[in-house]
């Protein structure tokens with residue numbers, strides 16, 4: 001079986017600044033793969049490369065065995081057309097730190113939007129699934145609410161339902177709880193835990209070490225654009241081997 005994500009010597013620079021300096025990793029299907037590390041270490045940039053929001057400069061990045069953003073011919077790479085990129089992106093759901101919901105649409109409309117617009121799904125069918133998804137994230141009573149009428153935790157749960165509406169095979173979470181008031185963090189982590197139990201493949205950039213320890217199958221510690229250390233989350237968090245990991249964890253644990 002293909003790895004769900006495979007990174008081989010992935011490099012990414014912004015102008016002269018090299019942010020990813022050769023990332024190698026593999027995420028297996030159904031795995032909850034956590035990425036931790038200090039601010040500026042390149043965690044978000046790596047997720048954004050998987051989801052076509054950034055283009056890598058060197059190396060290879062695969063999702064489910066398919067090269068991201070390029071077609072390989074011999075040892076040459078050709079950029080994909082927009083249509084092909086859009087098709088690849090459909091398989092990937094992304095949840096950001098800020099919920100990015102459409103403010104003028106209800107929770108239900110936010111969740112239905114992409115299946116109708118992007119996949120051309122019939123409205124009635126999209127609506128039915130959107131209701132079921134909102135129910136699943138505990139918001140069955142809030143389908144008619146606008147984002148401004150919802151708490152941060154509720155908005156983030158709508159954002160998760162919206163990503164799930166496209167039936168992705170991979171979910172990317174970029175610090176999904178770090179913009180929330182502390183009392184709202186748990187409700188979002190509960191939804192993520194539920195997704196993990198359902199077998200969703202998830203890459204989670206997080207500072208929630210409790211979640212990583214409990215729910216994570218693998219964890220990498222990134223610093224300064226490289227993977228410094230990786231392994232089972234319990235092992236890495238309880239007994240870090242590298243000085244940089246030890247120093248970071250001593251500040252956050």
Ligand SMILES: Nc1ncnc2c1ncn2[C@@H]1O[C@H](COP(=O)(O)OP(=O)(O)OP(=O)(O)O)[C@@H](O)[C@H]1O
Pocket residue numbers: 014019037038039040041042043044045046
């Ligand atoms: N579009 C961009 N243009 C220029 N520099 C960028 C761009 N995006 C990110 N960077 C830089 O890349 C570096 C890594 O940023 P990134 O957001 O990936 O780190 P991070 O580990 O996710 O940090 P944080 O935990 O603060 O979100 C930072 O120095 C950032 O300023």
